Amino acid sequence: MWVKDPQFMALVAQNVDKHPRASKLQALKHLLCNLKGPLSQLNKRKYADIYAQQARARDTLTQAQVTLQKDPFNADLVQQENMARQNYVRITQFALSLIKQ
Numbered sequence: 175m176w177v178k179d180p181q182f183m184a185l186v187a188q189n190v191d192k193h194p195r196a197s198k199l200q201a202l203k204h205l206l207c208n209l210k211g212p213l214s215q216l217n218k219r220k221y222a223d224i225y226a227q228q229a230r231a232r233d234t235l236t237q238a239q240v241t242l243q244k245d246p247f248n249a250d251l252v253q254q255e256n257m258a259r260q261n262y263v264r265i266t267q268f269a270l271s272l273i274k275q
Contacts, residue, residue: 231262
């Protein structure tokens, strides 16, 4: 789930130790210790309330679809509905990924 976030690779790259350790295991342990805080913050900012985000996205999508039904040829409404749908699908995929973990 975190891997799909655009900030994930930058967080990992910032915390990779450029100085070699005595062993690969020590380097991995050091990396994981360094990533604990940033990944925890990422989780709190974006994924802690995933079900509330999903409910809000579903409401936004429903509202956009109802508005679009009143004026189906409005290009702005079509674009808003498309963006709301993409957001809802993305958040739902995150929720499913969380369940799988």
